[in-house]
Amino acid sequence: MTTQTQTAQKNMLVNANICTGCRLCELICSLYKEKETNPAKARIHNEFYLMEGMRVPRVCINCTDPKCIPACPIDALKKDKATGWVVMDTKLCNDCQMCIGACPYGAIRLAPDNDVIKCDLCGGDPQCVTMCETQAIKFDSRQPQKITLARQGMKSFLDKEITEK
Amino acid sequence: MRQVAYVDLTNRKVTIKPIPEDLLRKFLGGRGIGSYLLYNHTTKGIHPLSPENPLIFSPGLMTGQFANAMGRCHVNGKSPDTGKYGDSNIGGAFGAELMYAGLQALVITGKAAKPTYLFIDNDKIQLRDASKLWGKDTFQTQLGVWDELQDPDVKVACIGEAGEHQVGFACILHQLKRSAGRTGQGALMGSKNLKAVAVRGSQSLPVKDPQKLLEITRRQYEYIRRTKIFEITKRWSNLFAWVVNNEREGIVVRNHRANFYPEGYGHLDVDIFLDKYSEKMLACQQCAMHCEHRYEVKEGPYKGLKGEGPEWIAPLHFGALVGNIHWDVILASFEKTNRFGIDASTFGLYLAWLMDIYDRGLIGKEQTGGIDFNFGSAEAMVKLPELINKDEGIGKVISHGADEAIRQLGDKTGEFLYRCGRGLTQEAVNDRILRATCLGDQTSNRGNDHLRGRCNLEFMGLPAEVLSKIIGRPTNPDPYAWDTKAFFAMWQQNLNTMSDCLGLCKFWTQWFAPDLFGFEQPLEVINAVTGWNMTKDELWEASERVWNMEKMFNVRDGEDRRHDTPPKIFFEPIKEGARKGLCLEPDKWNALLDEYYDLRGWDRNGIPKPETLKRLKLDKEPSHII
Numbered sequence: 001m002t003t004q005t006q007t008a009q010k011n012m013l014v015n016a017n018i019c020t021g022c023r024l025c026e027l028i029c030s031l032y033k034e035k036e037t038n039p040a041k042a043r044i045h046n047e048f049y050l051m052e053g054m055r056v057p058r059v060c061i062n063c064t065d066p067k068c069i070p071a072c073p074i075d076a077l078k079k080d081k082a083t084g085w086v087v088m089d090t091k092l093c094n095d096c097q098m099c100i101g102a103c104p105y106g107a108i109r110l111a112p113d114n115d116v117i118k119c120d121l122c123g124g125d126p127q128c129v130t131m132c133e134t135q136a137i138k139f140d141s142r143q144p145q146k147i148t149l150a151r152q153g154m155k156s157f158l159d160k161e162i163t164e165k
Numbered sequence: 166m167r168q169v170a171y172v173d174l175t176n177r178k179v180t181i182k183p184i185p186e187d188l189l190r191k192f193l194g195g196r197g198i199g200s201y202l203l204y205n206h207t208t209k210g211i212h213p214l215s216p217e218n219p220l221i222f223s224p225g226l227m228t229g230q231f232a233n234a235m236g237r238c239h240v241n242g243k244s245p246d247t248g249k250y251g252d253s254n255i256g257g258a259f260g261a262e263l264m265y266a267g268l269q270a271l272v273i274t275g276k277a278a279k280p281t282y283l284f285i286d287n288d289k290i291q292l293r294d295a296s297k298l299w300g301k302d303t304f305q306t307q308l309g310v311w312d313e314l315q316d317p318d319v320k321v322a323c324i325g326e327a328g329e330h331q332v333g334f335a336c337i338l339h340q341l342k343r344s345a346g347r348t349g350q351g352a353l354m355g356s357k358n359l360k361a362v363a364v365r366g367s368q369s370l371p372v373k374d375p376q377k378l379l380e381i382t383r384r385q386y387e388y389i390r391r392t393k394i395f396e397i398t399k400r401w402s403n404l405f406a407w408v409v410n411n412e413r414e415g416i417v418v419r420n421h422r423a424n425f426y427p428e429g430y431g432h433l434d435v436d437i438f439l440d441k442y443s444e445k446m447l448a449c450q451q452c453a454m455h456c457e458h459r460y461e462v463k464e465g466p467y468k469g470l471k472g473e474g475p476e477w478i479a480p481l482h483f484g485a486l487v488g489n490i491h492w493d494v495i496l497a498s499f500e501k502t503n504r505f506g507i508d509a510s511t512f513g514l515y516l517a518w519l520m521d522i523y524d525r526g527l528i529g530k531e532q533t534g535g536i537d538f539n540f541g542s543a544e545a546m547v548k549l550p551e552l553i554n555k556d557e558g559i560g561k562v563i564s565h566g567a568d569e570a571i572r573q574l575g576d577k578t579g580e581f582l583y584r585c586g587r588g589l590t591q592e593a594v595n596d597r598i599l600r601a602t603c604l605g606d607q608t609s610n611r612g613n614d615h616l617r618g619r620c621n622l623e624f625m626g627l628p629a630e631v632l633s634k635i636i637g638r639p640t641n642p643d644p645y646a647w648d649t650k651a652f653f654a655m656w657q658q659n660l661n662t663m664s665d666c667l668g669l670c671k672f673w674t675q676w677f678a679p680d681l682f683g684f685e686q687p688l689e690v691i692n693a694v695t696g697w698n699m700t701k702d703e704l705w706e707a708s709e710r711v712w713n714m715e716k717m718f719n720v721r722d723g724e725d726r727r728h729d730t731p732p733k734i735f736f737e738p739i740k741e742g743a744r745k746g747l748c749l750e751p752d753k754w755n756a757l758l759d760e761y762y763d764l765r766g767w768d769r770n771g772i773p774k775p776e777t778l779k780r781l782k783l784d785k786e787p788s789h790i791i
Binding site: 040053133 | 367390451454455
């Protein structure tokens with residue numbers, strides 16, 4: 001059940017159906033975070049399903065019940081009660097990659113230098129959403145319908161993919 | 166340090182060299198460094214399909230950076246279609262991936278002993294066996310490469326069967342529609358037994374001033390998305406351009422029989438495409454404009470057909486030009502050309518020619534293999550790509566050069582195949598009613614070309630002050646006037662050269678609409694990324710240098726003034742309609758050409774003068790620095 005506090009919390013909302021695959025989110029992310037341009041070091045990743053015409057933005061959507069937290073052997077991942085965000089303690093993290101395997105959305109990434117990287121919402125001012133023309137990624141309050149819509153977009157596509165195979 | 170990789174397919178040898186920064190500053194990236202490499206790695210008169218002719222991929226200077234719409238890649242090689250300077254520009258994410266793999270240019274020479282594809286994984290470049298991919302279409306090839314490499318994020322540019330058969334207008338395709346189309350680079354790739362180039366890159370691109378780049382790109386994005394043209398393009402793509410040009414009789418209908426296509430109304434309207442077929446919009450690398458339609462045909466004989474991106478070439482070259490009024494036939498034919506790796510634009514021109522001579526009785530069913538080639542015949546539109554792909558029948562006749570096709574079908578048929586001075590088939594635009602546009606198009610180094618010299622601002626009815634301010638010199642906004650048009654054309658050509666060098670899409674520049682980017686905005690980006698403190702004059706000079714470099718390639722092969730001549734039909738008056746009687750007058754055309762040559766610093770024969778080459782620091786070419 002969604003509680004009152006959760007509704008007030010802001011989160012990353014993804015609608016893969018309207019993503020155009022321009023990758024500006026990846027570029028601004030890497031430039032803002034790493035001071036160089038490199039999508040491989042971005043905290044958001046645009047997955048191409050070319051033949052299906054789908055582009056799926058993979059980014060941490062701060063699950064209500066995150067699978068990455070119990071997977072972390074050294075408790076470097078925590079759910080912040082006030083914001084609802086899944087926070088990674090980068091100093092503590094030893095890049096063991098268990099969380100990458102646990103995340104069902106492929107949202108935690110391995111950078112080329114074997115760093116495990118995860119979206120931290122730029123501390124509440126995510127840069128990527130400012131460059132998203134179609135608002136396929138949005139930083140907005142966790143309203144139940146919105147989340148359902150976003151998940152449906154992803155789910156209808158994933159279902160289709162499975163049945164087609 | 167930006168690098169260039171040389172791949173010798175004959176000896177299976179790979180060499181990687183750094184590119185000196187001053188050379189990059191002189192030629193920028195993309196088309197600039199591509200034309201430099203082409204000139205330096207070829208000799209006079211080489212055969213386009215010989216192993217010595219290099220195939221060069223070069224992403225733009227800013228490709229892959231956090232810079233709006235600068236995600237494009239250039240492909241250079243002597244053209245198998247015309248036998249002259251050839252190049253083409255490709256969108257999608259291929260160029261950026263090359264940059265992330267550390268390559269500013271990729272030069273492929275030689276000929277592989279058996280079908281091969283190239284896999285570039287950052288610094289590692291492998292030549293892999295492509296026997297399993299040979300004979301497959303471009304979509305299957307991309308799927309096959311992903312399957313073999315177990316990574317669907319690898320970016321692939323490949324050829325279809327048409328390229329394997331060295332069809333003169335075969336293209337190199339990336340994703341479902343991004344193609345290096347004109348001038349037949351696909352045939353060049355096929356002649357090397359090279360099926361595909363697959364790239365995976367994860368290297369960083371350095372930025373001199375990250376904070377400034379963030380600020381500039383964000384500001385430019387916020388500006389552009391508030392312009393009218395952005396709103397239009399993100400919804401209709403450039404399909405609207407076909408309607409605009411039809412209304413002003415600026416197109417070619419039924420292979421130059423008319424210039425206005427009233428039959429299209431109610432059938433080929435852009436809104437019909439949007440309502441019935443378009444599913445969503447997709448974008449190229451780092452572009453917010455997302456002008457690529459994803460479509461699906463939901464009913465009728467082509468039910469279930471899916472594809473991407475008809476641009477204005479689709480209703481123009483598959484509609485008006487061939488007398489067809491059905492969107493679904495357009496899409497069926499268009500999708501096939503992409504799938505088989507055939508340049509859609511040139512395909513439409515040859516199809517229109519065949520229909521024209523069929524209609525005139527110069528060829529019959531015995532030549533076409535029983536296929537009905539009347540204007541608007543769906544059978545011909547859908548079957549011809551297959552015949553070209555398999556290199557059979559009438560498809561084979563038109564696939565290996567225009568001269569060969571005319572030889573086989575009879576000299577009389579040659580009168581109706583309209584080609585510009587450089588031998589490239591004339592695009593379906595009615596250039597004779599515009600002056601700067603005609604000059605810009607016809608003097609393009611790869612042949613007539615709306616992407617090089619078309620001056621769209623010429624016919625937008627801009628006030629003289631506005632147009633003059635954009636061009637930087639007093640300019641007459643009257644499209645039929647002859648004065649001031651030479652500099653207009655040169656300005657447009659330089660602007661477009663600059664876009665191609667940086668990887669910038671022309672939909673974001675003043676090629677497309679007056680309130681978009683000129684030289685200043687990309688300049689800001691270059692300086693933030695490189696810290697070069699380049700000036701506008703230096704950027705202008707670099708564009709001019711690249712243009713002259715391409716020209717030198719053609720001049721070395723014996724090109725002169727004759728090659729800047731438009732097709733004969735443009736000197737004949739228009740027979741009907743609102744523009745009746747308009748044409749190019751030879752005297753005025755020649756005077757305009759003289760004026761243009763003077764501005765370019767060329768002699769009256771269209772050859773760059775020694776002092777011009779010296780001014781542009783081209784007098785020591787070929788310099789063989791890389």
